[in-house]
Amino acid sequence: MAAPVVANGPGKEENRGGGGGGGSIGRPTNPMVTPLLTDLYQFTMAYAYWKAGKHNERAVFDLYFRKNPFGGEYTVFAGLDECIKLIANFKFTEDEIAFIQASLPPSCEIGFYNYLRGIDCSDVEIHAISEGFVVFPKIPLMRVEGPVAVVQLLETPLLNLVNYASLVATNAARHRFVAGKSKLLLEFGLRRAQGPDGGIGASKYCYMGGFDATSNVAAGQLFGIPLRGTHSHAFVSSFMSPDEIVEKSLKSSDGSSVCKDFVSSVQSWLSKLKRSQLLGGIFGETNQSEIAAFVSYALAFPQNFLALVDTYDVMRSGIPNFCAVALALNDLGYKAVGIRLDSGDLAYLSCETRKFFQGIEKEFKIAGFGKTSITASNDLNEETLDALNKQGHEVDAFGIGTHLVTCYAQPALGGVFKLVEINKQPRIKLSEDVSKVSIPCKKRSYRLYGKEGYPLVDIMTGENEPPPKVGERILCRHPFNESKRAYVVPQRVEELMKCFWPGQSGKVREELQPIKLIRERCINQLDLMRPDHMRRLNPTPYKVSVSAKLYDFIHFLWLNEAPVGELE
């Protein structure tokens, strides 16, 4: 991570032992991510495994999801970094052990708590797809192998750390897709997020999914994400009139001169605008509280003047007031950044504003003024961005909050964690709903690329099957639908899961990477996909398959476990 994780604040926990060779791996961002952040039933199961002498049986669990979110056909995998940090630091404190003991029935044997005292994740092995990859249903995002009781305890926190992270990263990627690459995308969601680290997590994973900056200062500090923000309506209405401005002088940009009365300079520009043939008539008296606020903000940030223009009336007050201040700043060698619109018809207002800016450029010969930046906010989402595109707009930057960070269109990703093997025996979970049947066996998975460089299909195989080879035909089968299968001759074969946490020493471990690199990977991955998988309306499903051998084994096991019905 580029920035230190909670440098010397909350992160400190001297009494937690560290867990199994974490070494240089830091702690989870949120100090509340401890081994107690799990469901009670993980402990009751751990006790039952322990009581049955089964707790050290080696189990393999797959973490995956069943359906892409937001009606789309892709998902961005995120949250792995936090998962590995949890695992590297997985160790119970004495307080935690005492609390677990108080929470389980008194009949539970004391030996179990000694067992808990001793466990960490040194015997757990994590294979995972790299964070930031584009991923698909059924393909394991993580394969967690280790003593069944320990891995069972990890189920809830791993799901918690992956589900929302992947959901919001995907949401960010989808917003970027609609907005287009040229727009600046700002995440403004902290106040509406689901709790404090709902906000911090959103900032982290929206950046990962392709946003440019956040308003969230804590996220800026934790992850090194660029920060953005100017002022609110309250700032505007906290002023009464320019009369209250005491210190009115402003140095020129190059320091060579001082404007003694910047307020007068602004007011004189306002008069010029009003008298202009090109611009006049649009407005009469502008709001005095607003002009006072804009002048004060410009005096504080002459190099970064960006004004919220809709507190009273955009075209009759906000825009002329902004322009008067921007022109007075221009006289002193400063270039105003732009305006923000937070209500009304954003398409119309942004176009009208652009015309006004261009009118000023023309009338007063201020080169570049027509290109002054327009930021829009106000409950934006994929649909409103799409609608703005269709109507035509002049917005350069979008500030997106509520819909983005709470994933309003679908606020949960249904990731699951299923046992696929124990003691080398493959296991299956059946269900009347075929989509809920798990794919048994310890597996590997590969992405097969076609001639044009696009990924064609993901395929799962048994752990010990030979990998697909470039140029060699391989049969890819739908895991549950007999008739869906296709031969593929891959031009490139990419193994999807790598080892991120070693069970045995000597194994190569993938290093955790800074968020900026994960973000780049994510953007590259999204670019790599065939466009029809990515479109908003009726995207083509990306194919997910199993090898012929795995297919046969799944169906053998299924028949074996399912009870034979009797028609009555």
Next chain:
Amino acid sequence: MAAPVVANGPGKEENRGGGGGGGSIGRPTNPMVTPLLTDLYQFTMAYAYWKAGKHNERAVFDLYFRKNPFGGEYTVFAGLDECIKLIANFKFTEDEIAFIQASLPPSCEIGFYNYLRGIDCSDVEIHAISEGFVVFPKIPLMRVEGPVAVVQLLETPLLNLVNYASLVATNAARHRFVAGKSKLLLEFGLRRAQGPDGGIGASKYCYMGGFDATSNVAAGQLFGIPLRGTHSHAFVSSFMSPDEIVEKSLKSSDGSSVCKDFVSSVQSWLSKLKRSQLLGGIFGETNQSEIAAFVSYALAFPQNFLALVDTYDVMRSGIPNFCAVALALNDLGYKAVGIRLDSGDLAYLSCETRKFFQGIEKEFKIAGFGKTSITASNDLNEETLDALNKQGHEVDAFGIGTHLVTCYAQPALGGVFKLVEINKQPRIKLSEDVSKVSIPCKKRSYRLYGKEGYPLVDIMTGENEPPPKVGERILCRHPFNESKRAYVVPQRVEELMKCFWPGQSGKVREELQPIKLIRERCINQLDLMRPDHMRRLNPTPYKVSVSAKLYDFIHFLWLNEAPVGELE
């Protein structure tokens, strides 16, 4: 709070100075709730206020929302406790100051950072409605008064702490309303929550809103919420057959005897069930992996045997296997707790299961067996609970996760924080959308009760207006709709906001209360409401009003600030 707040783990932060007489008030639950958990623009505004010499002007902000969530007509106010803890500990560390300095333009003067170093909330005054109260749109939940720059910094964290807390508490209350008082409601959402403290917050506020317990162990430790949980599908499929059970003995409940081979005892019950005229024919061979798992779980928790019965087939395997184990336990004096259904037609399966239980009670004369508890889970929400009620079901307890904790039906509450007065001057924020116009002035608010004991209307008045009096007629006006007004003769008058954080010494401060008391208050408050406000379909809006004097003032100010249009 009943339980210590992160007892000796994450909460420690030796280097934060404490803030303005917090005294016995603890820190926020999540250590990431620091003064940096805010939007950057709060700092740019604070700088601009400071630069204009305006930072100490006394400002009043109202925190309120504009629309009840979930298509309902009420909201539960939650999150106040965390807000007061934030305020009591509001103080920047040197690291935080350094980060702010690095985030603002280099042109910002150094004096500002010295100013930030010195601030805390000792000069801030918080009036708020008590946590757990039923609340309505437009009525301030909190009134925050203090130096404008300091109060501005509080906007984002206060909204973050109140928005989701109130939303999820309301969601819990709504689920309780549909489920009915007799059902046990369990919150199971951690794995699908929006991040770690999305999960912890959900557990806290679902309990507050009327749930009985959570699966989230960390929330149990932090807040003393009762914990619940048994086992998952993975536990069932981790077993192969009863042959692998090594330690088969089980002591009787009173310790007087030992069953040497509990597995045989279960198998003999399974044969009896199969031969029974009443129950036979429903099932053939049950799943061996499942019976092994149930026996192991019963051996670990003979007093708390609750089994998940849908891993293979509910009626053909899960229920007979459960009953065989339960009956063998019964022979030893133990009473099985019950079963959990996690898929399929919950109405049908619960009724069939109940019949099976009752059949056993009758056939084998096991008193009470027919009442064995049935828990249902699997993507439940208000609608599915309502549908189950309509179809008829035999479920005793509901485990609710995703829809509850992510507030799937509406994942955000749009709480806002608006300036209503500065330097004793009332301020208004206009908007083309009337619902977005703020109600100016430092205000008080009252709940007026009618003859039947129900609340009739909430009314806001200016701070210095005489309060409404019992038995005295008062005119209640809709704040924006001239024609909507009504005379009310209150039988009881309740002032809604109390002082929770003192600005001046000597003021009485409301104490923060344990979560169990807030939960009781919430349940009582919900009971107090007239039923037609609470129903799911077409509920009657509860009336929210202003005094005649405040009405006149709002409209005077509005005309004063709005620009006069010119038709072209």
